[in-house]
Amino acid sequence: MRKRLLASAAAVAAFGLLPALSATPAGAANAGPGAPGIGDPYYPTYGNGGYDVSHYDLRLSYQPATDTLSGTTTLTARATQGLTSFDLDFALPVSRVTVDGRPAAFAASGEQELVVTPARTIPRGRTLTVAVTYSGVPSSVQRYGFTSWMRTPDGGVAANEPESAWWWFPSNDHPADKATYDVDVKVPQGDQAISNGLLLSQSTRGGWTDFHWRQERPQATYLATLAVGHFDFTHARSAGGVPVLNAYSPDLDPATAANARASVERTGEIVDFLSGYFGPYPFDSAGGYVPNVTAGFALETQTRVFYSPKFFTKGPNTSVVAHELAHQWYGDSVSLERWSDIWLNEGFAGYAEWLWAEHEHTGTPQELARAVYDAHPASDPFWTVKPGDPGAANQFDDAVYDRGALAIQALRDTIGDHAFLALLRAWPTQHRYGNGTIAEFEALAERLSGKDLGAFFTTWLYTTAKPATFPGA
Structure with a gap:
């Protein structure tokens, strides 16, 4: 949701102090493909097996007129097994790959696999540096029938779930x-580039402006975002001291733009409100951006939320x-371990809407949960989607959001406010x-409440039928 080169013994071997290196270094005898x-x-x-990434360093240039993205991404990773080859998830054309400074063979495979074969086997536990140089037109690339790169009148945006990295940087995409x-x-010069975290520097030279963003906390790949174009920026701080940076496309419909600002400019206030339930805000910046796109979704891109103007x-x-x-x-600070755990993201974000509604005096969580329960009769297919394991085809079904939030209110009614509010933090x-x-969450809920909740979670998260009674009734 967001950095030690192989030590070479070749020079020592040249003086006869060590035998020449073999193709299989010591400790790599059981190596194989990741x-x-x-x-x-x-x-x-x-995603891919055989390694764990600790840092991505992206050095890119983007030309909005042609939608051309070029540059080099460098990954720092640790091998979790001996590696004769490994995969990256990426869809743009690649011109060069190096592993620890040495040229490596590479080939595209399947929809988004880039198979890299280093010049030397990587032993388990070794830190490796992988640099991938590439250039392409992201909006022209489709995988599985879609693209996660959105063209705008003055640039482009990378934002989607569960995948968006393939269109702008190679990664272990999970x-x-x-x-x-x-x-x-x-x-x-005259354009801006938006990404996650803090803007460390901005400088202009030779008709180009360089924007350097840093995300210092671990981030899932689908939570990384890039937007290039013309934006109006606003800067503020929440009452709790969190820096807030928001950005808006200046060519939005005027009424939509006014509504967007009236909403997104309350980011600091809402961060402070949610901190009262979830604990201190986990990152060093907050904010969002509203580009001129036709997409109909918003996405929790870490520290810099993507909002479609359609919401406003x-x-x-x-x-x-x-x-x-x-x-x-x-979802961002605490990310799901596998995509079947999506309820841990969407159920709680949906429930946060209900907490905010109560704050705004437009309904209590109990009232809103009752409305969801009553709106769907037992025959409604809504109840056939299991929030705890909806399947890939239903991962973003309304039931994951609404039935998922309903399950959280049911949990609150079951374990009581004291244990529930402790659990939220x-x-x-x-x-x-x-x-x-979800299994770890269930265990924590049982520990904090002192109750066996196995039957509860089965009913509310894993049963393809409407629960017989409304929570709290």
Whole structure:
């Protein structure tokens, strides 16, 4: 959701102090190819096996007129097995790959696999540096029938879930392998480049402006974002001291733009409000951006939320802001371990909307949960989607969000407010900057409440039928 080269003995061997290196270094006798997937049953080819990334360093340039993205991404990783080859997830044309400074063979495979064969086998436990140089037109590339790169009238945007990295940087594309990021992007003078974290520097030379962003906390690959074009920036701080940077496309419909600002400019206020439930805000910056795109979704891109302008066409909408900011705790700081755990993201972000509604005096969580329960009769297919394991085809179904939030209110009614409010803070505290599973969440809920909740979670998360009674009734 976001850095030690192989020590070479070749020079020593040249003086006769060591035998010449073999193709298989000591400790690499059992080496083999890294798996082309990380092992997620929903997306078997997403992510990769054999290594763990600690840092991505992106040095890119982007030309909006031609939608050409070029540059080099350098990954710092640790081999978790002996590697004769390994995969990266990437879709743009590649011109060169090096591993620890040595040229490596590479080949595209399948929809998004880049298979890299280093000049020398990588022993297990060794830190490796992989540099990939590439250039392409992201919007022209489709994988599995779609693109995650959105063209705008003056540039482009990378934002999507569960995949968007393939269109702008090579990666181990799965939330189970989080890393930190440096994103350095050169754009024509007059344009801006937006990414995650803090803007460390901005400088102009020779008709190009360089923007250097840094994300110092671990981040899942799908939570990395890039937007290039013309933007109006605003700067503020929450009452709790969190720096807030927001950006808006200046060519939005005027009414939509006014509604967007009326909503997104409350980011600091909503961060402070949610901190009262979830604990201290986990990152060093917050904010969002509203580009001129036709997409109909918002995404919790870490520290810099992506909002489609469609959320603001009918009026101000702070509900979506509360939803995406809740993800900064539930989904970004604590990321899912596998995509079947999506309830840990969307259920809690949906429930945060209800907490915010109560704050805004537009309904209590209990009232809103009752409305969801009553709106769907037992015959409604809504109840056939299991929030705890919806399947890849239903991962973003309304039931994951609404039935998922309903399950959280049911949990609150079952364990009581004291244990429930402790649980809301304990989960993002204990798993801060890491990953978690529903099973681990259930265990924590049982420990804090002192109750056996196995039957409860089976009913509310894993049963394809409407629960017989409304929670709290």
